[in-house]
Amino acid sequence: MSDTLSAPAGAGRTSAPPAGAAPRRSPLRLLKPLLLLAALVVLLALPLYVEEFWLRTGFAVAGAIVGAIGLNLLVGTTGQLSLAHAFFLAVGAVSYTFISGESGGLGTRAALRGLELPPIVGMVVGVLLAGLAGLVFSPIAARLRGIYLGVASLGLVFIGVHVLNTWTPVTGGFNGRSVPEFSLFGFSFGNDDPQLFVLGVPFREAERLWYLGIVLALVAYVFARNLLRSRPGRALQTLRDSEVAASVMGVNVQAYKARVFLVSSMYAGLSGVMYALSIGSIAPESFGLTVSILYLAMIVLGGLGSVAGAALGAAFVTALPLVFQQFADVLPLVSAPGEGGVAAGIAARYLFGLAIILVVLFEPGGLAGFANRFRSRGHRPGRGSPSAGPASASSTTVPDPSDPPAQGSSTR
Template identity: 55%
Template sequence: MSDRSPVLRRSLLAAGLLLVLAMPFYLDGFWLLLGVLIMAAAIGAIGLNLLVGTAGQLSLAHAFFLAVGAYAYCWFAGESGPGGGGVTLTGLQLPPLLAAVLAVATAGFAGLLFSPIAGRVRGLYLGLASLALVFLGQHLLFNLSSVTGGFNGRTVPALAVAGFELTGNDPQLTVLGVPFGDRERQWYVALVCVVVAYVFARNVLAGRPGRALALMRDNETAAAVVGVPVHRYKAAAFVLSSMYAGVAGVLLAQALQRVVPEYFGLTLSVEYLAMVVIGGLGSVAGSVLGAAFVTGLPILLNHYSGHLSFLAEPGSSGIDPAVAARLVFGAAMAVVILTEPGGLVALARRLRLPPREVDEVEAAEQPQATARASAAVPHDTTSS
C-alpha cells in the first residue's frame, strides 16, 4: 500500500475532527440534536459490533442494555418525589458524574449476568435467548414504576460536575459570542465519549484480545486448542458490549431529556443490528457509518417530509417517514449481504483506494491460519 496513505488518512481524520469541533458554532438545535443522537448510536453500535462482528455472538438484546444504562443513571442521579401519572419516584441523588459511571457499570453487570447463557449457546439460539431480555426489560420498565416512572417515563437529570452542567443550561455560558446551551454542551460530551470509545475499540481489535475473539468466532474448537479461554472471552465480550450500550444509554437519555419504555423495544435492537450489518461487520469505522445512516435517515425524512410528496402523514394509511426508513434499511441490508458483505466501510474503501490496494487490504483482513493465530493469542492453559 502507498506510503502516503497513512499520512493522508491521519490528515483527513484531523481535518474531520476540527470540523466536528467547530460545528456547534454554526449549527442550529435540530442539527446538534441529530449529531448527538448519531454519536450516541455510534457508541452503542461499536459495542454491538465487537460482540457480533468480532466475537461472532448474535445478540438482539442491545436495547435492553441501553435501557439499563439510561434508567440506572436516572435512578442514581434522580430525586425521590411525585412523578407523572400519580407515580412516586425513588432516586439516590448521587453526583451526576458518579451516577453515569455507576450506570455504565450496572449495564456491564447485566451483561455479565447473561454471559453464562452466551457461553453455552451460540448462533440463532443465542439470538433467541437474548431476545427474551428485551421482553423482560419491557415488562420491568412498565411495572417497576418507582424506579422507571412506568408508562410516563422519567425526567433525566443533567450531567454536571461541581455544579456546572455539562449537558444543561446552568450556568449561562457564551463562547465567542455563541450561547452554549444544553445542545452545544451535549455535542462536546458525546464527541469526547465517541472518540474514546472508537480508540479503545480499535486498540482491542489490534491487540491479542481482538485476535483471540476473531479466532474464537471463526473456529471455537481451534481457539480452545491453542489456549484461548473461550468462556472467559465470551463473557468479556458481552460485558464490554453491554458497557458500550450503557454509555450510549446515558447519552441518549441526556439528548432526549426524558426516557420512556416504548423507546427501548425490539425495534431499537433490530436497528442496532442493521447498523453493524450495513456499516460493516467487524469494523469500528463501519459501526460509525452504519449508526449515522440508520439513525439519521428517519429523522431527516421526518424533518423534510413536507417537501417529499411521496411520504404520508404519520399514522395515516400511506408510507410515513418511519415506514419509509425501515424499507430503506431492509433494502440496504439485502444489498450489503448480496453485493458488498463488508458494508459501507468496504464500499468507501473501494471509492478511496485503487483496485490493487483494495485487494491488498481485503487479503490482509482474511482470517489467518490456525498456526499463525496460535502464535498471536495468549497461551492460557486454563480450561475453556
Template identity: 65%
Template sequence: MFGAAIGAIGLNILVGTTGQLSLGHAFFLAVGGISYCWLSGESNDAGAHPYVGLGLPPLLGMVLAVGISGLAGLLFSPIGARLKGLYLGIASLGMVFVGIHVFNSVDQVSGGHNGRTVPEFSLFGFTFDDSDPELYVLNVEFEKFERLWYLGLVLAVGCYLFARATLNGRPGRALRAVRDSEIAASVNGVNVTSYRAKAFLLSSMYAGLSGVLFALAIGSVAPESFAIEISVQYLAMIVLGGLGSVGGACAGAAFVTALPYVLGEYAASIPGLSEPGTGGVSYSEAARYAYGAAVILVIIFWPTGLAGIARSLKLVSMRRAARNAPT
C-alpha cells in the same frame, strides 16, 4: 447519535467480531438509561406515580449505570458464552421482553409505564442544559443539544479508540479466532468460553453508556422506550456499517440515526412524503423503509458493508505493492 455510535460499536464487538448474534442490546440500553435516572435523579412523590431517585452526582451516576449494565451482562454471560450464534439471538430476544416487564414492575425505579424524566448531566458545576452558565462559542449560544452533542462526541471518540485498540490487539485476535473457528481458536490457546463471556460483558457496558446518552437526549424514558425495535435498529447499523469494524459501526450509526432527519428536511420536496399526522407516508416511516432496503441491498451486494468498501480499496493497493516487490 454519538450514543448510537457507542451502542453500535458495543454490539459490533459481540456480533461482528465474536460472531454471537444478540437481539438483547435494547435491554442493556434500558439498564444503562434507567439506572442513570434512578441513581442521579430526584425522588418524585407527587402525582399518582411516585418514583425514587438517589440524587447522586450525574458523572458518578453515569459511571455506575455503565457498571450496572456490565453487571447485567455478567449475569447473562454464562448463557452468552455457552450459546452460539442464532441460539443466543433467540435467548437474548427473550431478555428484552422479560426486561421490559421487570422494569415496569419496579416502577419505584423506572417510573413504570409513564416513565420518568432524565436528570440533566453536569460535570464539575457545568450543566448540560440550556443555561447556567451561559456559554457562547463563536457567537453561537451553546444550549442543551450543543452541549450534549460535544459530551457525546468526547465519549464516542474515547469508546472508539478503546474498541479499536482492543480489537487490534490480543483480545480482538482471540475473538475473531473464536468467530472463524472455535476449534482452531482453542488449539491455539484461546479459552473460548471465557472470551465469549468477556465480549458479552464489554458489549453490555457499551450499551449501558449508550443508554445513558440516549436517555439524556430524549429527556424522558420509560421501559417501553427500549423495545425490540431498538435492538433491530442497532443490528441494522452494524450490518450497514460492516460487521466487525469499529469505524463501520460508527458510519452505520450515523446513517441510521440521521436518515429520518435528512428525509424530514427534504420531506416537502420528495413526492409521497408528508409531515406526520397529515396522512401518507411520514418521513420517519420512510426512513425505516429506506434502511430496511439498505440492509437487504448491503447483504446481497456488499456483505462487508461500508467498512468493506474502504478495505477493498486498501487491498487493491497492497496487492499491487506485493506484485512489485521481489519475492
C-alpha cells in the same frame, strides 16, 4: 562482428528496491491523518454555524455509535448473535435516571424515587451495572450459539420491558420519567447554568451535549480499535472462526465469551445513558425489540467486524428518520404525522430494508467494504507507473497497521 553492444537483459525495467529498503508510503496513507484532523476541526467548529436540530441529531448519532461499536464487538468480531442490546441500553438509562434523579413526581401510581447523586456517578454506575448484567448472562451465552443464543437473548428484552412497566417508583411505569441533566464538576450541560457564549454564539444544552457526544464516541472508538489490535482482540477473531481451533491454540473460550459480553454490555450501558440524555425521558417503549433490530441493522450496513463501519452504519440508521421528519414537507412521498402519505419513520425503515438487501447481495462487507475497495485500489502494485513490469507484482507489501489481524493467529 558488430560494433554495437546489445542492451543487457532487463534494461528499461524498473529495478527492484534493494533488500532492507524502506517501502514507499502510499499517498492515501499520508493523506489519512490530514483528513482526520480536518474532520475533527470541522466537528469542533460546527456548533458555531449549524442549527440546534443538527446538533441534537449529532448527539443522538454519537450515542448510537457507542452502542453499535459494542454490539459489533460481540456479533461482528466474536460471532455471537445477540438481540438483547435494548435490554442493556435500558439498564444504563434507568440506572442513570434513578441514581442522579430526584424523588417525588406526579402522574404515577407511586412517588418516584431518586438518589440525587452527581450525574457523573450515575453515568459510571449505569455503565458498570449494564456490564454486570452482561456478565451475569454470559454463562448462558457461553453454552449457546447461533439462533439459539439469539432467542435466549431475546428473552431479556421482554423481561426488561416488563420491569420497566411494573417497577413504577424507579422507572415511572408506563408514563416513564424525565432524565436529569448531565453535569461535570459543577459545569452543567443544561441551558443556563452557567451561561456561556463563544464568539457571540450562545452555547446552550444542544451545543454542550454535542461536544460531550464527540468525546464519548471518540473514546469508545479508540478503545475498540486498540482492543482489536491487541492479543485479546486476535483471540476473539479466532473464536469467531472456530471455537475448536481457538481452544487448541490455548484460548479460554468460556472466559473470552464472558469478557466480550461484559465489554459489549458496558458499551450499551453508556449508549443508554446518552440516549436518555438525547430524548430527555425514558419509557418502556423506548427499549423494545425494535431497538435491538435497529442496532443489528447498523452493524450489518456498516460492516460486521469493522469499528469504523459500525460508526457509519449507526450514523445512517439514526440520522435518516430524523432528517426525513425534519424535511418531510419537501421530500416526495414523505409527510408529517397525521397528514397522509408515508410517515418519516416508515419511509426510513423502507430505506433500511432496501439498503440491507443491496448490501447482502452486492457488498457483504457493508460500507466498510466499499472503503476497503477504494483503499486497495490506491495500494495496487504498479498503479500510476507505466513502466512497472510483472516483476513489480512479486515485491513484498507491508501490511497496514490499521488492518485487522490475520485470521487464526495463535493468541492467548
